[in-house]
Amino acid sequence: MRVALFATCLVDTMVPQVARATATLLQRLGHEVVVPPSQACCGQMHVNTGYRREAVPIVANHVRAFAGAEAVVAPSGSCVASIHHQQAMVARRAGEHALADDAEALAARTYELSQFLVDVLGVTDVGAYYPHRVTYHPTCHSLRMLKVGDRPLQLLRAVRGLDLVELPGAESCCGFGGTFAVKNADTSTAMLTDKMAAVLSTHAEVCTAGDASCLMHIGGGLSRLRSGTRTVHLAEILASTEENVSPTQTTAPAVPA
Amino acid sequence: MSASPLAPGAPRSGTTFLGLPTAPPGVGHLRGDRPFPDAARTALRDGQLRANLGRATTTIRGKRAAVVSEVPHWEQLRQAGKALKAATMARLDEHLEELERQVTARGGTVHWARDAAEANRIVTELVRATGSSEVVKVKSMATQEIGLNEALEAAGIEAVETDLAELIVQLGQDSPSHILVPAIHKNRSEIREIFSRTLPHLQGPGASPGLTDDPRQLAMAARAHLRERFLRARVAVSGANFAVAETGTLSVVESEGNGRMCLTLPQTLITVMGIEKVVPRWADLGVFLQLLPRSSTGERMNPYTSTWAGVTPGDGPQEFHLVLLDNGRTAVLADEVGREALHCIRCSACLNVCPVYERTGGHAYGSVYPGPIGAVLSPQLTGVEDNASLPYASSLCGACYDVCPVAIDIPSILVHLRAEHVEAQEKPTAEAVAFRGLARVMSSPRLWHLAQRAAGLGRLLARGRPTLPAALPPPASAWTRTRDLPTPPGRTFVQQWNEEHRS
Numbered sequence: 053m054r055v056a057l058f059a060t061c062l063v064d065t066m067v068p069q070v071a072r073a074t075a076t077l078l079q080r081l082g083h084e085v086v087v088p089p090s091q092a093c094c095g096q097m098h099v100n101t102g103y104r105r106e107a108v109p110i111v112a113n114h115v116r117a118f119a120g121a122e123a124v125v126a127p128s129g130s131c132v133a134s135i136h137h138q139q140a141m142v143a144r145r146a147g148e149h150a151l152a153d154d155a156e157a158l159a160a161r162t163y164e165l166s167q168f169l170v171d172v173l174g175v176t177d178v179g180a181y182y183p184h185r186v187t188y189h190p191t192c193h194s195l196r197m198l199k200v201g202d203r204p205l206q207l208l209r210a211v212r213g214l215d216l217v218e219l220p221g222a223e224s225c226c227g228f229g230g231t232f233a234v235k236n237a238d239t240s241t242a243m244l245t246d247k248m249a250a251v252l253s254t255h256a257e258v259c260t261a262g263d264a265s266c267l268m269h270i271g272g273g274l275s276r277l278r279s280g281t282r283t284v285h286l287a288e289i290l291a292s293t294e295e296n297v298s299p300t301q302t303t304a305p306a307v308p309a
Numbered sequence: 310m311s312a313s314p315l316a317p318g319a320p321r322s323g324t325t326f327l328g329l330p331t332a333p334p335g336v337g338h339l340r341g342d343r344p345f346p347d348a349a350r351t352a353l354r355d356g357q358l359r360a361n362l363g364r365a366t367t368t369i370r371g372k373r374a375a376v377v378s379e380v381p382h383w384e385q386l387r388q389a390g391k392a393l394k395a396a397t398m399a400r401l402d403e404h405l406e407e408l409e410r411q412v413t414a415r416g417g418t419v420h421w422a423r424d425a426a427e428a429n430r431i432v433t434e435l436v437r438a439t440g441s442s443e444v445v446k447v448k449s450m451a452t453q454e455i456g457l458n459e460a461l462e463a464a465g466i467e468a469v470e471t472d473l474a475e476l477i478v479q480l481g482q483d484s485p486s487h488i489l490v491p492a493i494h495k496n497r498s499e500i501r502e503i504f505s506r507t508l509p510h511l512q513g514p515g516a517s518p519g520l521t522d523d524p525r526q527l528a529m530a531a532r533a534h535l536r537e538r539f540l541r542a543r544v545a546v547s548g549a550n551f552a553v554a555e556t557g558t559l560s561v562v563e564s565e566g567n568g569r570m571c572l573t574l575p576q577t578l579i580t581v582m583g584i585e586k587v588v589p590r591w592a593d594l595g596v597f598l599q600l601l602p603r604s605s606t607g608e609r610m611n612p613y614t615s616t617w618a619g620v621t622p623g624d625g626p627q628e629f630h631l632v633l634l635d636n637g638r639t640a641v642l643a644d645e646v647g648r649e650a651l652h653c654i655r656c657s658a659c660l661n662v663c664p665v666y667e668r669t670g671g672h673a674y675g676s677v678y679p680g681p682i683g684a685v686l687s688p689q690l691t692g693v694e695d696n697a698s699l700p701y702a703s704s705l706c707g708a709c710y711d712v713c714p715v716a717i718d719i720p721s722i723l724v725h726l727r728a729e730h731v732e733a734q735e736k737p738t739a740e741a742v743a744f745r746g747l748a749r750v751m752s753s754p755r756l757w758h759l760a761q762r763a764a765g766l767g768r769l770l771a772r773g774r775p776t777l778p779a780a781l782p783p784p785a786s787a788w789t790r791t792r793d794l795p796t797p798p799g800r801t802f803v804q805q806w807n808e809e810h811r812s
Contacts, residue, residue: 059802061751065761066795068802075806087806090754100705102727103744109752117754138724196707225664229704234787236702238350241791242359242668243704272792275776 054084056121060131061093063264070264073291073307074127074165077178091117096134101231104142111139115154123172124162127287129194129262132164137197164194165287166203166262176206181294183213184303187256189270191263192225204262204286211289217254228269244273252279257303262286329640330424331692337425337456339691341675344698348673358670361496366661372607373658389596390715394652397589398642404554404587405633411557415619417629424636425455431632432457432546432579433464439577441543447561447568448472449548450655451581451634453485453677469538471567473531480507486671486679489605489657494670497522508534535567545571549582553591558618560594562601562611572615578626583634585651597654600714605656637690646725650685652715659709659719665702674699681709685722693729700726761801771796
């Protein structure tokens with residue numbers, strides 16, 4: 053299948069290795085990956101902060117960038133949820149009905165990574181190797197808006213060498229919440245503290261999830277505390293293979309550059 | 310009695326539509342004195358509060374989840390509740406007028422109160438007319454909303470809260486922090502301390518010493534105090550969970566039986582009810598009385614469900630007044646996205662699952678309606694500019710929507726109200742300038758790539774380390790005070806990929 057990769061603005065700018073891992077994984081599974089160069093952002097941050105009018109041209113750019121794509125895949129539950137639930141809504145509210153229709157049609161062909169792998173490609177064993185103790189945090193939008201359920205866990209259970217440990221209070225929000233993390237920094241940090249306590253109680257080496265944004269928040273807290281436990285995106289774990297492991301690998305994902 | 314304030318588009322001045330009136334300032338408890346982030350900062354430092362709330366919400370969440378999972382068709386029941394509420398709101402004026410006719414036909418008197426001040430005035434005058442200087446109260450959110458106790462006190466009338474938790478709050482000169490469990494922020498030893506300091510029969514030389522924090526002992530102490538009040542009270546004030554238009558029936562749902570004492574013993578009963586509590590038919594209660602107890606207390610059936618219609622000679626109160634309260638509700642009804650907040654049946658399931666509420670408690674919201682539902686209801690009742698920080702008091706995790714027994718899409722309303730706030734600004738804020746600039750950048754691939762390159766220069770600050778320095782200027786400092794920020798890469802993925810795949 054020819055898959056258009058939507059890196060998402062945050063991954064592309066801050067953690068490009070997550071998009072690279074997604075591309076590598078899809079290619080390894082035998083699919084052609086295209087990366088539309090004019091992609092930028094889905095518009096979620098604008099919508100969720102109250103700038104729904106301003107989000108309309110961002111949505112328009114997204115729809116233009118991916119026009120004609122057979123399937124769009126993004127390594128983010130949150131951005132895909134916004135594409136499904138918000139893009140057409142803000143366009144319609146602004147009276148841009150043609151754009152809203154196009155956004156709706158594109159949303160129907162847009163998938164979060166774990167849903168694409170399990171539901172569309174029908175794979176759970178992607179041939180990955182990651183010999184570490186890992187706990188999984190279900191991010192709110194993938195859990196409640198996209199209802200990805202246990203798909204990420206199915207994928208993780210099939211990774212060779214991986215020791216999956218259950219995260220206590222897994223379904224509690226980590227406290228990221230987009231601009232909530234800075235507008236209500238104290239409450240956000242209190243939520244993060246409890247999430248970190250849960251992660252550390254598992255003695256996992258790595259905390260993984262399907263959203264780079266939540267992981268930047270959890271990982272940023274763990275790193276500040278010098279906890280040693282790091283965050284690694286689900287795509288990076290799934291892209292890791294035994295052939296690519298170097299002698300000094302530690303918990304860094306073994307993904308070819 | 311008086312004319313309905315509910316006629317569509319009522320408050321017009323000449324030909325200019327002035328908008329529907331919101332709850333007036335200066336009366337009642339819908340507005341906080343500090344923005345949410347400031348109030349939350351104080352609450353977050355209170356270890357006892359965090360422990361009390363964490364324990365209480367975890368327990369009640371578990372109970373709710375267990376009894377909801379027993380119901381095979383919960384989702385259909387929930388959708389039925391939502392549909393009933395939506396249909397009722399669409400013809401709210403007709404249902405209210407039918408309710409007025411039926412209550413009046415059964416010997417009750419109906420009063421229409423435009424806002425908190427008018428409702429307080431009506432109730433105060435009704436109590437005065439009885440000659441009583443004391444009223445017993447059933448737990449009621451509407452009377453907390455309008456600040457009725459303070460209004461009665463100013464008129465020299467003592468209002469005694471008879472719900473155990475409301476009594477604790479009242480005796481402690483505190484305010485409720487939860488819709489269902491007003492004293493959720495207090496633990497047993499704090500309650501023991503309040504009782505032994507304030508209950509009249511525990512004071513003075515003759516009082517038996519040594520009240521412990523055993524729940525039974527605490528309940529017995531409250532009972533001894535309240536029984537005396539029930540028996541001597543001549544006037545009671547209540548709220549209402551439901552009002553059935555076709556039969557003129559009012560209903561109060563409670564767990565202690567104290568409410569029923571108030572509803573049956575006094576001579577005069579005054580009920581203050583938000584206009585959104587009406588349901589058209591008796592049969593509608595069948596849906597809501599299944600949804601409510603499982604969602605609120607985690608019980609299969611509610612312990613004390615009282616219903617009454619007008620007055621019955623020789624049995625119960627011989628005088629019944631129903632005060633229908635607007636206080637901004639018609640303004641909420643006018644917002645096609647926000648009106649869903651009026652479907653709320655005050656179960657508080659959303660508070661109990663909310664990760665923000667669990668950490669900050671209810672007082673941080675500054676309104677009698679805290680938590681997720683409060684964050685959408687309070688700003689709409691007062692006008693969003695009077696509670697502008699509340700729509701942002703959420704990480705949009707969506708747990709509230711999942712548990713809501715009438716499926717109110719709270720996250721979507723929060724997002725909508727954020728936009729209403731942004732769009733209400735006449736002068737552009739620094740944030741708006743930034744977001745507008747960023748929108749322009751994100752809708753033009755050329756500008757976006759330039760901006761990404763500029764962001765990449767941030768890596769120079771890290772001087773080779775994997776994270777940026779912890780001390781960055783605002784607004785980045787709000788993040789970096791507690792969390793590291795990764796050092797941005799030299800090149801973005803899209804840029805790299807397209808360099809590799811240029812053919």
